[in-house]
Each structure stands twice: as C-alpha cells, then as structure tokens.
Amino acid sequence: MARINRAAAFAILLMSASAVGAADYPQPLPEEPVPTVAELPEHYPDSWVFVQDLHFNSLPDGRAAIVDVGAENNNLRGQIPVAQFGVMLPSTTRGEIYVGETFYSRLTRGERTDVITIWDTKTLTPKDEIVLPGGKRGLFVTLRNSLQLTNDEKWALVFNFTPGASVTVVDLDGRKILSDIELPGCSLVYPTGPRGFTSLCADGTMTSIALDAAGKAGPAVTSAVFNDIDDDPLFMTPAMVGRTGWFVSFKGHVRAIDFSGAAAKDLGSFALPRQDGGEPEWRPGGWQVISADRAGLLYILMNPKSGEGTHKDGGTEAWVIDPKTKTLVRRIALRNHSVSIEATQQEKPLLVASRPDGSLDVYDAASGAFVRTIVSVVHDPMTMTAAR
DSSP states (O other): OHHHHHHHHHHHHHHHHHHHHHHHOOSOOOOOOSSOOOOOOSSOOTTEEEEEEOOGGGGGGOEEEEEETTSSSOOEEEEEEOTTTOEEEEOSSSSEEEEEEEEETTSSSSSEEEEEEEEETTTOOEEEEEEEGGGOBOOSSOOGGGEEEETTTTEEEEEEESSSEEEEEEETTTTEEEEEEEOTTEEEEEEOSSSEEEEEETTSOEEEEEEOTTSOEEEEEEOOOOOBTTTBOBOSOOEEETTEEEEEBTTSEEEEEEOSSSSOEEEEEEEOOOOOTTOOOOEEOSSBOEEEOTTOOEEEEEESSOOTTOTTSOEEEEEEEETTTTEEEEEEEEEEEESEEEEOOSSSOEEEEEOTTSOEEEEETTTOOEEEEETTOOSOEEEEEEOO
C-alpha cells in the first residue's frame, strides 16, 4: 500500500511540475523544418579564413574549414571535403571554391580518379567536377601553388608529378582540359602575366610560360640562377602583395619576384636582421611560413632553435617586416608553438597561427596582442587562405 501511495505522490509531483512549466512557457517552441540548410554570404567577410586539414591519420577524409577568426564564438561557418592529398583554392570573383582531389574506387586502392570539384560558396554544395586525365595530379602534403588560377580566373592550373612534372590547363567555363604542358625539373605554378604561369626549377632558375588564347604553351623564358638550392633554398609558398610574390629562404633571406609581366622577374633579396647579444640563431620554420596583410607588411614564422633540417619544425614568434624599408617592425611572441601563419585582409588585420593540435591562436597584427584561441578546428592545419 505504501508503494502505491508513493507512486501516486510522484505522479502528482510530475503533474505539478508540468503545470508550473506550462505557466512559465505558455507558447511551445515552433517545430523546426528538417532538413535545415543555412547559406553563407556570397562574398565572405575579411575576417574569414580557409583552414585546410590534410588529416594525416585518414588522408581520404581531408577537409577545409571556413572559420571566422574575428568572432567571439560560433567561429566555424562551414566545411567542405578535400580528399587524398587535396588542395583547395577559393575564387575571388566567381562565387566558387575549387578543390583538386583524388579518389580510388575501393577507397584506398583500385582505379584512381583525379578531379577538380567545384563548390558553391553560398551553399557549400558541389556544383560540378572536371575529371583530370592520366592519374597524375601531384600527391604530397598540401602546397597552395599546386593549384592556381590564371586568365582572369577563367582557367585553372594543376601541377602534376609522376615523378615527371607537368601542368594541366583547365577551362573552368567549358569544364574541359585545354592542354598538358611538360615541365621537366620544375615544380608548382605561380600565375604570371595576363594568362600564363611560372615554375621554380631544381637548378635554381625559374621558367615562365605564356599561354595562347586556346590554352596552349607559347615560348618558355628561363631566368638566371637566383635560388641557392644547395645552401639556402626558398620556401615555395610565397606571400602575395598584388602581383609580387615575397618568398623567404631557409636561412632568412627575403626575395621578391614580379609575376605581373609575361615572364617573371627576380627583384632581388635582403637578409632578415640578425640578433646580437648571444641569442640563438632565428630562422624561418614551418609549413606556411610567410604571409602579407593588405598594407603589404610581411609576417614570417620564426624558430629560435634552428639549424640544418629544422625548416619544417614550426616557430614561436612571428616577425613583421616592412619590405619597402627592409626593416623589422615588430616581433610577435606566440603563445604556442605554431606550424603556419596567415594574416587576414582586414583594414585592421588579425594574425592567425595554426597549432599542431588543430587549434588556431589569433593575434592583433598591429600590436601583437593575443586575442583568442579557437580550439580544435581541424586535425592537421597545414595551410590557411584568408578570404579576399
């Protein structure tokens, strides 16, 4: 009997709680439609950054996260897959994101298919794909210059490596292959002139190739030797300021290359300032080691424990360089060891430093003050691309 009384008392208590809840919330929440799909703005704000995740532990499951590094919360705005040593490239004019990626019919084996997948920037849905012939798209840890745009973003340039090097020219409007250009001894692509590209070569030169209206290769122009491959080679991902690419070398020399003409032109180099007073030798280190803001200042990720073979180790400071005066403007002490950096293109830029644990540290680029940490955005944040 006591058990029945306890059950009745519990039921009365539940009914009382329901009555109180109904009084506090007289209007039920509206039903949400399923599925619910949100859209992003057509032009991404300048505080947004694409963070590419190679995903070392599951390479077919790479991705790119779209992150608002200026927001206090809800930083992750979207994500697209970037499979199997893929590379991601947002267009600045076409409302599309291009992804060079590779698939196998049995996930990790079987028939290989290379494609450029075309994603819509607003809906993050795939619009189309262009199959790349030959199964030869370069597969390696992400380098932004393995996929680039030229001819006012009408054509894509895909770097191939079998290990024979070549470049495939793709018509994005017609969704077709225009040409395949052999590039022996040279690597990656840097858009050059109105329609063409330059590649850095193993003998320390660079070769520029202009493309005709049909996307076929015209005469090649090869520079004099300027890249000291054996003693002080350049990191191959530059910071772009207009059509000038700013490269930094393993030992800390900054070099400018003008890509505005039909053939790229070496503009010379200068050394980063050396430290006195017994400090260790600082050198650039990391995967994406140099970036630039819209004012043209350069940010270089620096490692104090440098030496032979440390160029991929990451760094603990970002040095801000004014390339016009060739001076060190400031040193930004990073809270955590970082592998890549990217400056946003805002009027008051932020500096984003990616960490080996997949988190992002954000700094005020003008003062160096720490702003926030965005925790565990991706798995392996190798490269970043600021929205423009």
